[in-house]
Amino acid sequence: MRPYGGTSRAGACTCGWIGESPRPVSWYYRNWIRPLLFLQDSERVHNRTLQGLAWMSASRELCSAMAGWFNTPGLPVEAFGLRFPNPVGLAAGMDKGAVAVPAWESMGFGFSELGGVTRHGQSGNPEPRMFRAPAEEALLNRMGFNNPGADILAERLARWHARGRWPSHPVGVNLGKSKVTPLGEAASDYAYSFRKLWGLADFFVVNVSSPNTPNLRQLQDKSALDEILAALQEVNAAEQRMAGGGARLKPILVKVAPDLTWDALDDVVSLVAPRGLAGLVATNTTIARPPTEDPVARWVYRETGGLSGRPVRERSTEVIRHLYRQTAGRVPIIGVGGISTVDDAWEKVLAGATLLQVYSGLVYEGPSLPSALVTGLRERLAGAAWSEVVGSGAGVTKN
Numbered sequence: 447m448r449p450y451g452g453t454s455r456a457g458a459c460t461c462g463w464i465g466e467s468p469r470p471v472s473w474y475y476r477n478w479i480r481p482l483l484f485l486q487d488s489e490r491v492h493n494r495t496l497q498g499l500a501w502m503s504a505s506r507e508l509c510s511a512m513a514g515w516f517n518t519p520g521l522p523v524e525a526f527g528l529r530f531p532n533p534v535g536l537a538a539g540m541d542k543g544a545v546a547v548p549a550w551e552s553m554g555f556g557f558s559e560l561g562g563v564t565r566h567g568q569s570g571n572p573e574p575r576m577f578r579a580p581a582e583e584a585l586l587n588r589m590g591f592n593n594p595g596a597d598i599l600a601e602r603l604a605r606w607h608a609r610g611r612w613p614s615h616p617v618g619v620n621l622g623k624s625k626v627t628p629l630g631e632a633a634s635d636y637a638y639s640f641r642k643l644w645g646l647a648d649f650f651v652v653n654v655s656s657p658n659t660p661n662l663r664q665l666q667d668k669s670a671l672d673e674i675l676a677a678l679q680e681v682n683a684a685e686q687r688m689a690g691g692g693a694r695l696k697p698i699l700v701k702v703a704p705d706l707t708w709d710a711l712d713d714v715v716s717l718v719a720p721r722g723l724a725g726l727v728a729t730n731t732t733i734a735r736p737p738t739e740d741p742v743a744r745w746v747y748r749e750t751g752g753l754s755g756r757p758v759r760e761r762s763t764e765v766i767r768h769l770y771r772q773t774a775g776r777v778p779i780i781g782v783g784g785i786s787t788v789d790d791a792w793e794k795v796l797a798g799a800t801l802l803q804v805y806s807g808l809v810y811e812g813p814s815l816p817s818a819l820v821t822g823l824r825e826r827l828a829g830a831a832w833s834e835v836v837g838s839g840a841g842v843t844k845n
């Protein structure tokens with residue numbers, strides 16, 4: 447076991463793949479599909495891919511063919527009262543409008559996080575607003591929460607349920623604040639979306655860490671966040687009462703920015719117990735711009751927005767480790783930021799992530815990434831229990 451070993455990345459023209467397992471799908475993706483996709487505008491490719499997945503999602507047969515193709519092995523994990531078939535999930539932002547809900551499970555993800563959704567539908571920032579820096583395996587975005595709004599999202603989720611197409615893996619919803627809502631009214635904005643979507647998803651993530659809504663990140667401030675969480679837990683209790691019949695409270699997690707100081711992260715941690723948080727998600731994109739020699743990356747990094755992919759990997763892992771230590775390993779952490787190899791995933795698990803998510807890695811490695819990560823993680827585990835390995839590199843003695 448190499449606790450914080452370097453990454454083993456397949457070269458662009460070898461048929462190697464992440465970790466040690468050869469995965470020919472990735473070779474085709476990297477060498478044939480990706481170069482063609484990267485000739486086109488990033489957001490356009492994203493939208494076309496989603497359209498394709500939405501089309502596939504309408505068909506049970508296509509979804510089961512896709513699941514058979516990726517053939518993701520099981521690696522069950524339990525966290526905040528939910529059972530995950532494997533710990534690798536889809537990160538927020540990929541399917542903001544819940545258009546391809548069944549496809550993510552067929553692709554091999556152990557859970558998916560839909561949204562970010564806001565109370566009011568909004569078109570987001572003007573285009574272009576999503577950029578690639580391929581040499582750094584990075585994305586930069588300033589989407590600005592383009593999404594259909596909580597009402598329409600609720601209708602779509604209800605439709606997937608009604609059609610019997612709801613995935614068997616846990617589905618979360620990422621909650622953001624509408625741009626038109628003043629910061630002082632943020633709590634009621636979040637609460638509206640939560641109430642609307644309460645019965646339709648398995649867990650909820652409070653996103654106060656996106657850099658693309660003006661001043662949103664100020665809501666990570668202790669008293670502002672406390673107000674939002676208090677409002678959400680009130681809705682949670684009321685909805686649970688109304689649902690009756692042994693309904694459980696929905697797990698609520700908070701997603702943090704990688705740019706927070708240790709003290710600011712500790713402020714968030716201090717709300718976990720009093721506000722009954724189920725977990726933390728670390729991290730969102732960064733406003734930092736690490737040094738780069740690559741001219742394209744330099745050009746991209748001048749754009750306003752949040753950076754994801756490889757440049758955020760290390761900081762995200764540091765934040766996970768810090769949160770794990772500060773919570774003594776008692777609070778489940780979803781680790782996200784720069785995962786594109788088994789090494790990347792493993793270092794986050796050792797740092798304290800019980801669950802993982804990917805976004806940029808999917809763009810750079812293609813759709814077989816979840817299956818390859820799960821396969822690699824199983825190999826690394828070598829029969830050990832997941833719970834034993836989580837946080838084992840964080841320097842905390844669990845009791």
Ligand SMILES: Cc1cc2nc3c(=O)[nH]c(=O)nc-3n(C[C@H](O)[C@H](O)[C@H](O)COP(=O)(O)O)c2cc1C
Pocket residue numbers: 537538539540542561562563576585586587589591620653656701729730731754755756758782783784785803804805806807
């Ligand atoms: C285009 C794009 C849109 C995103 N939208 C959201 C969002 O709506 N809510 C959120 O919490 N995170 C959002 N994220 C952040 C990702 O969920 C993730 O935290 C971040 O990209 C780091 O992971 P990665 O390096 O695997 O991409 C977005 C990321 C990208 C690239």
